[in-house]
Amino acid sequence: MIADNPWIDAVVRTLLVVMLVIVVALILIWVERKVAGRIQMRLGPMVVGPYGLLQSVADAIKLLTKEDLRPASADRWVFELAPFVAFVPSLLTLMSLPFTAHLFVRNLELGLFYIVAVSGLSIVGLLMAGWGSANKYALLGAVRAAAQLISYEIPLVMAILAVAMVSGTLNLVEIVEGQGRVPYIVWQPLGFVIFIIATLAELYRNPFDIPTAESEIVGGPFIEYSGIRWSMFFFAEYVNVFMLSVLGSLVFLGGWNWPLGNEVGWPLQLVLIFAKTSAMLLVFMWLRVSLPRLRIDQLMSFCWQVLLPFSFLGIIINGLVLVYEWPDVLLGLFSGVAALIAGWAVYRGSRRAAPAQPWSSVPARGTN
């Protein structure tokens, strides 16, 4: 407890976490631009502040002072409320996200369940944005987003569920404490791979940035937004990126523990959790700048035909090992083999000879 009064305690903790996240999101945007710059042989932002550190702040000020445009044909209330509906769930998820053994707003018994459930709500915001904009690109993007985010929620939950089975709890602090000696990535490599892929899809980042596809539907649901409303979507995206990276490092990478389990004080815990989160973030950024985008039907079939069966396989492996009380080593072994098989299947599948004329079943309409 930070303060004696539970109300003051809650307020202080909330403010701490929200401030932390705002600062982190601004830094994250800067880091992403720098990393992308380095990979693309550029310098990234260099002008505002030392090494462009204040670029995010300058951008935020610019966005705040921009005109808040609303298309004449837009559905007023849906259009104007959509950014909030998208933004609030991403903040709500932070309420039960522990950063160290003691730094959290509320450590819920069902923390994992709560986070997954609440983060799914942001789809509503995207759908509202797409519908309210009265723009066909936006509508197309929103429908894509809905299909994609709902589909990928399932393998994401399954991957997390695999960990919950091993740890026997949904309380995030207890899950981390369960990884005192060995982080769950060792026992659940398959779950981790599925988690990373599903997370990329949840965050609609490359190669799954189909809802916003810049070169096709030009930003998708956000096309008509400007100024502060657009930046709320943007901000929500980065908060989500941060949140899911923290979640990944809590659930799979051992959170604030040393790899071989030594009790550490809270400053070191904070350093450890941020180091692990940064590793996840850098992987996301690296993938973002180097992969082309999938197509919507390929995305869906990848989810339902590859990720979902393999995530069920992970659960079955867990169930067998836990019920018959086989040694933990088998858990990692089976899961690792399954992950390799999944990778091999994707590799083979993408190199199969392509059909000569795959879409001929759709007849052309109209005259010409």
Place this chain on the structure above:
Amino acid sequence: MTIERELETIDVSFNVGPQHPATHGVFRMVLTVDGEVVVELEPVIGYLHRGAEKLSENCDYRQAIGFQDRTEYLSQFNAELCYVIAVEKLMGLEVPERAEYIRVILTELNRIASHLMFMGAFSADLGVFGTLFMYAFRERERMQDLFEEISGDRMMYSYFRVGGLAWDVPEDFVERTRWVVQQVRQGIADIDGLLTKNEVLLARTRGIGVMNAEQSIDWGFSGPMLRAAGVRHDLRRAEPYSIYDRLEFDIPVGENGDVYDRYIVRLEEMRQSVRIVEQCLDQMPKDGPIVAPGLKRVLRPPAGEVYMRTENPRGEYGIYLVSKGTDKPYRLKIRSPSFCHLAALRNMVVGHYVADAVIILGSVDIVLCEVDR
């Protein structure tokens, strides 16, 4: 009581372009989609019509060179070459050997630059977050620097002249070009390594926008689009102009005529162009004139007509020229490859997804200035 009502779906049409990141200029296509599947496509062109042919007919033969740059703004040397050869044919001019070699070197470098532009834009269509674009542009920039040093301009070179070149190249031309070519070779390997075997690229591009050999010929395809369908036809080999009959190079062809093959063919063509440039640098005479001797200040080709076609990065670029013996062309007609390719766009796209429409258009590698003229 139950009310049964069938769910009705309607086709939605929407504009892609003229201002859209995927249309590479001011091209507009009206897509009619059933969900995500394109059922109808109507290309709309003409936003960039400048009357380049008519304008050329009001300029003398030297001034008209500039319009070729503006028509083919990604492979300017190639277009200039086609035009100057046409006029030379009309006049029966012999071009000095050194000028021929310099022309071919610049033309092939320009082909690489144009294909690099394709790589960058195509990868952006595919959704690579700018990385390949920067890789491609790093190499393209080296060549642009070289072109700027030679011609004085980064885009509108106007460097070739009827009968030769405007002025001689800088003294360190051979060394600089060798260095540039070496860098470009590495750059091509980088692009190859980043994209060619990528699973997402394979999934996205294979079997998409297929045009087989027969259809390609029927639609008047040429260049990489035709070769991707497996037709081994290259004007540099089929009817060699300039000094191409002395040079060794392969003609890469694809198998299926899909978007992937078009990408592979262009990638391989860049390697072949590097080969050609290196041969030219070895064979090039160190000294010598760069303009045909005894040329008048004002060119008055004898009355007659000529059709010249060259292998441009985008395909067969043709100039039809009619002279009445005056100092201005009586008629100048440009045959542009992108126009023919764009005509087949509807047949390639219909039945595919919206996302595919974008990459099929990207794989055509259009230059709108050349389509609209």
